[in-house]
Amino acid sequence: MDTNEKRKVLKRPLILASVMLGMFLAAIEATIVATAMPSIVADLGGFSLYSWVFSAYLLTNAATVLVFGKLSDIFGRKPIFVIGVIIFLTGSSFSGFSNSMVMLIIFRFIQGIGAGALMPIATTIVGDIYDKKERAKIQGYLASVWGVSAVTGPLLGGFFVDVLSWRFVFWMNIPLGLLAMLGIIIFLHEDIEKQKTSIDYPGAIWIVTAVSSFMFILVEGGIGIAWDSPLMAALIGITLFGILLFVIQERRTNDPMMPFEIWKQRIISVANLTSLTTGMILIGVSSYLPAFVQGVMGYSATIAGFTLTAMSIGWPIASTVAGRLLLIIGYRSTSILGGMSLITGGILFFLLTPDNGPLWAGIGSFFIGAGMGLTNTSFIVAIQSSVGFEKRGIATAANMFMRSLGSALGAAMLGGLLNGQMKTYIENKGLANHVSVDSANKLLDPDQNALLTEETKTILQEGLTTGLHVVYTGLLVLAVISFVFICFMPKKTDE
Known part of the structure; x- marks a missing residue:
């Protein structure tokens, strides 16, 4: 081993630590913000915009992940990772x-752009500095990032809300992000060969346009925008037009953002479609469970955080188990077990009532987490085994894109269901002139909650309960759909 090789080996742990820290920032964002959201809404108002705080982040994350992946192939991992951290920290700072609510949503858009670089580039860096035999062990370290972030996210979120302020949920990213960025700048050295590779900017523009319009339809349809209005017709037209132009662009460009030929393999198409629906399930639990525990059950933000922690515990445990099961029963059977776990969790949420208490919610959360761990691990192994080295990065990024897209659409769709059900319930009670969907803000603020009359409080709690029941019904339906998709997985990766 020469001197340069020894230096690389010595620096790898420091590079890995920096990469894991960067992944931690993106991974913790879902649970920590979800735990703080009831307090954020109580402070800023705008309950009807609740889902957009998640949708804004997830939309730009999903739309930029493939673009950043391409840029890293051209300019190197280091500059793109650093740029991603800077954008992420800028969005985090201003979010605090x-x-x-509108300002927060705008800055979450910016934060999501940065996150689009953190996850894929971090994974790529690990692939660059470790050989094939070492990656299996390193993947365990990377999986632990999700476990640690998922466990600490709700706890930190609850702590900041109960002791300090929800604003520290965003500001805590600053020192961690700076450490990750400095680690990569100092320790990662790359030899980049200049390549003449085009970047599919039109493809990125058309998919963002289509997804954005579709999310507006899901969130505001029947609430802020009437279904039979000219604006709704325009949004539907923009969505369809954007999808059409995206497909045309991807078929004619030399370097497509989403290469359609990889979808011809059944294992990839099934895994990607299932990732879309499981992404919707994941955001449904993360986004709305704290609102149920705090707004309906009346528990603190810390207790709400513990119910999400159960999902976070189930995920890494199941991922570890999946690694062993894959060698014994294969990826298809392992995925089916994951699908069954998702359905079990979906049933528990469907049966969730205010009287069940947070323990019931936590058990349902655990089964959802276990299902995510079993399915996601199986999908990644199956996809990477079904393609050659030259397509492995694209295939993995496409699966990550579909899960991110599912989370973005899920936040919008489930948010639309919640707002629509609450609005209908309030109107049926004849209180539309005095109470609105945004009045649910007062349920989540202990001071304002105490000022509500018993009648208004009961109406809001019942409205929120019925709205969230519809959301959880949607989760169960998505779990069943995911299981059906999994059943179509081939037994061999080359099918």
């Missing part, structure tokens, strides 16, 4: 200073 937001004084309205």
